Amino acid sequence: MGVYLRVAGYAFRRYSTYRVATASAVVTNTVFGFLRAYILIALWQARPQLGGYDVADAVAFSFLTQALIGPVNVFAGSLELTGRIRTGDVAVDLHRPVDLQGWWLADDLGRAVFALVFRGVPTLAAGMVAFGIPLPGPATLAAFLGSAALAVLVGFALRYLVSLCCFWLGDERGLHTVSTVSTMFFSGMILPLVVFPGPLGEVARALPWAALIQVPADVFLGRHTGTGLLGVYAFQAAWAVALLGAGRALTRAARHRLMIHGG
Amino acid sequence: MIEMRDVSRTFVIRSRDGRRLRRSRTVVRAVDGISFTIGAGEFVGYLGPNGAGKSTTIKMLTGILAASAGSVRVAGLDPARQRTALARRIGVVFGQRTTLWWDLPLRDSLTLIRHLYRVDAAAHRARLAELTEVLDLGPFLGTPVRQLSLGQRMRGDLAAALLHDPPLLVLDEPTIGLDVISKATVRGFLERRNAEQGTTVVLTTHDLGDIERLCRRVMVIDHGRLAYDGGLDRLRATAGAQRVLVVDLARPGEPVDLPGVSVMRVEGPRQWLAIPQGSSAAAVIAELTGRYEVRDIALREPDIEDVITRLYRAGRGSREAVQ
Amino acid sequence: MAEALRVYALLAWTWTRAAAQYPVSMIMLTLTTVALTLLDLAAIALIFVHTDRLAGFSGTEVMFLYATSLVPFAMADIVLGTAERLGQHVREGSLDTMLVRPVSPLIQLATEDFTPRRLGKLLPGVVVLAVALERADVDWTPGRIVMIPLMLVSGTLIFGALWVITAAFQFVVVDGREATSSVTYGGAFLTQYPMHIFGRDFVRTLTFVLPLAFVNWQPALYVLDRPDPHGLPAAARFASPAVAAVLCVLAALAWRAGLRRYRSTGN
The missing domain is CATH 3.30.70 (Alpha-Beta Plaits)
Known part of the structure; x- marks a missing residue:
């Protein structure tokens, strides 16, 4: 356990050295938060109560998606592990007496905690101040943190899978974009999934990407409480377990491949 | 070929002071009043410890950086003002980073270079054939640069720097990190190029083997000042070795x-x-x-390494005495 | 200028030929770029599932805005998009290697990795533009017909100038790439929508500081024959070419100042 904590700590510290880059990301997340908020305001003016949201919910949603981009790492496509697989350095990682998936999970958690505190919080705060949206109570905030943590876990599991595919793919950029497009569309990034119509909405809300942004945002908006909250936690956790499990299987296959074919 | 007169280059360094947000501002004189002349056909080694001002000098010679004071003339041009015109007359190699494109095969990189320098097709073919032979590029012309070994990459970089047939070649640590055989190849190539084509060569290095094997003239820079400029033999005497x-x-x-x-x-x-x-x-x-x-x-x-060490120490001593 | 274009074309062609050695990868990347670009259109489509009008604009009208934003943005992106890597090149020192070559570093930067994949952004824009023009309820006078190519060219120049200005900004703030993308990508995103849905101060900034309102909003008001919700004089609708020209001059100055700064302060 100690080694994972340390890895997470190093990741946190590594990201904290990029101060200007972090500030610059906050600027962009906030600007896009404003843009998306205004678009949603226009939509909710035409259709008040659409999808069970009111205008304030829609605005908060816009900034929540922007605040979660950092922690969930929506645009990244995969992990830095991809580069190490490309160069063959991963062989070194596989020889360490530490679990490969655990190592990178710890690294990603360190990064996510940093991104949540120094990218997410300022972005969300800017939006809430600008539009005068009140902060939810401590119980809801605590529930949100739980959901956000599960979102980070699912996000990691997905990107880990994409990274590992590089063992078998000649060029990972195509897969990267496919992963980014699916994440953006099905997570609620471009529009809340509550406005996705009919079967499209039902499918989108059941896919793992919903666990990344839509679910934690809804928890923040207080739409899930009591047993409902346990239900969405279970939804997120189920996807996390399934995807992390798939990651483990793929890791084994990759190790096997590496031993037979070499790097 | 190169003329530097009283050239200085200062940098302003801003740094955060510990945990407090107060910023400190220091002016550093990376190059401090250097003058020298290098004639056509010379082979000059430019030596100095890390941070002595070697790279800064190279950047001023090649037009990447403008001098803070003094005058710089290279191949009859002012590098800071006539950077693009100068670029056609000099070849530059950075040992620490490649001037080739990471994702392209070496051959495509060299084609890009041909277009950048507007070398006509026939001349390009002839020079590429010649360089391919002397640098033995044949086996890896089709390989993406990222997959080349350091030695192969350096040979590719040398070819890239010479495709437009410049009369002056400036090399910043061309043998850094190379194995013994690659070093010998690079040295042999530079030596022949200088002797047969009369290409003027200026190189910075930490490798004293480069100096002993190649350079008839040595300049040593320390703390931004020229500590020595002359032949290798006299260097030994000057340093009191x-x-x-x-x-x-x-x-x-x-x-x-x-x-x-x-x-x-x-x-x-x-x-x-x-x-x-x-x-x-x-x-x-x-x-x-x-x-x-x-x-x-x-x-x-006297061991050349010993000589240089003495020279650096002497510089440091006098510097400390001044402070 | 002609020389710059010639060199640009040669370099772009060399990169393209290199990329063409892996045709499957190239096609795949082009398709995924198309998909990524279509996400914004998907958002617009989803919005109009729920409403006929967004702030008074019909679906076709918003499609028209989307296309007249995307086509210029894609063209500028094709030509200059990789200029946003400037900060990275400064950090890694590779800008120095560009400076010892006899071609403007901006051209070297802009042609880097040039592949037909970049067309993947333009393609959806052109298709949607054709559809929007065909379906739009416009009284086609000669002036309105001329305005279409004029706004596309002006918009391209405005976005192109913004790519250069934001790249030049990275000479000063080396790690500022993310922030600059709120101007470039943010600009491309917001001009897809009727501008009066954004807050008043926001629009003022977008009209007068970053002249994004002149990419397509002001000319579109003329083509669609609508009053300006913010009451700007009618002349503003025809100001795009002039704004584009001024912005290009500013971009050239900014680039030069940035480069001079780099060469005089070092890094």
Whole structure:
């Protein structure tokens, strides 16, 4: 356990050295938060109560998606592990007496905690101040943190899978974009999934990407409480377990491949 | 080919002061009033410890950086003002980073270079064929640059720097990190290029092998100032380096007593004698064999590394004295 | 200028030929770029599932805005998009290697990795533009017909100038790439929508500081024959070419100042 904590700590510290880059990301997340908020305001003016949201919910949603981009790492496509697989350095990682998936999970958690505190919080705060949206109570905030943590876990599991595919793919950029497009569309990034119509909405809300942004945002908006909250936690956790499990299987296959074919 | 007069280059360094947000601002003189002239066809080594101002000088010579003061002329041009015109007349190689494109095969990289420098197709073909042969690029012309070994990459970089046939070649640590064979290839190539085509070569290096093998003239920069400029032989004398006579006497004894000769070390029957500058080793040896029973004698030229170290130390000493 | 274009074309062609050695990868990347670009259109489509009008604009009208934003943005992105890597090149020192070559570093930067994949952004824009023009309820006078190519060219120049200005900004703030993308990508995103849905101060900034309102909003008001919700004089609708020209001059100055700064302060 100690080694994972340390890895997470190093990741946190590594990201904290990029101060200007972090500030610059906050600027962009906030600007896009404003843009998306205004678009949603226009939509909710035409259709008040659409999808069970009111205008304030829609605005908060816009900034929540922007605040979660950092922690969930929506645009990244995969992990830095991809580069190490490309160069063959991963062989070194596989020889360490530490679990490969655990190592990178710890690294990603360190990064996510940093991104949540120094990218997410300022972005969300800017939006809430600008539009005068009140902060939810401590119980809801605590529930949100739980959901956000599960979102980070699912996000990691997905990107880990994409990274590992590089063992078998000649060029990972195509897969990267496919992963980014699916994440953006099905997570609620471009529009809340509550406005996705009919079967499209039902499918989108059941896919793992919903666990990344839509679910934690809804928890923040207080739409899930009591047993409902346990239900969405279970939804997120189920996807996390399934995807992390798939990651483990793929890791084994990759190790096997590496031993037979070499790097 | 190159003329620098009283050239200085200062940098302003801003740094955060510990945990407080107060910023400190320091002015650093990376190059501090340097003057020298390099003629056509020379082969010059530019030496100095890390942070002495070597790279800054190279950047000013190639037009990447403008000088803060003084005048720089390279190939008859002002590098800061006429950067693009100058670029056509010089070839530049950075040992630490490639000027080739990471994702492209070497051949495509060289084609890009041809378009950048507007080399016509026939001339390009001829020069590429020649460079391919002397640098033995053939086996990896089709390989993406990222997959090349360091030695192969450096040969590719050399070819890229010479495709437009520049009369001046500037190399920033061209042998850094290379294995023994690659180093020899690169050195041999530079030596021939200089001798046969008369290309003027300026190179910075930490590798004294480069200097001893290649450079007829050496410049040493330390703390932004020229600590030495001249031939390799005179460098040894300037730095106060002494030739050493290693003598094996028939039996252990007291340090030998010869006029003007100081004994540096005694180890049983073996003694190390420093020969003062300007005196003849032959005379000392004659004197010695006349007075003592000598089994064996070896004369050691001062080690170039030792010379440079002394030079740097001397610079540091005077610098500290000033401060 | 002609020389710059010639060199640009040669370099772009060399990169393209290199990329063409892996045709499957190239096609795949082009398709995924198309998909990524279509995400914004998907958002617009989803919005109009729920409403006929967004702030008074019909679906076709918003499609028209989307296309007249995307086509210029894609063209500028094709030509200059990789200029946003400037900060990275400064950090890694590779800008120095560009400076010892006899071609503007901006051209070297802009042609880097040039592949037909970049067309993947333009393609959806052109298709949607054709559909929007065909379906739009416009009284086609000669002036309105001329305005279409004029706004596309002006918009391209405005976005192109913004790519250069934001790249030049990275000479000063080396790690500022993310922030600059709020101007470039943010600009491309917001001009897809009727501008009066954004807050008043926001629009003022977008009209007068970053002249994004002149990419397509002002000319579109003329083509669609609508009053300006913010009451700007009618002349503003025809100001795009002039704004584009001024912005290009500013971009050239900014680039030069940035480069001079780099060469005089070092890094």
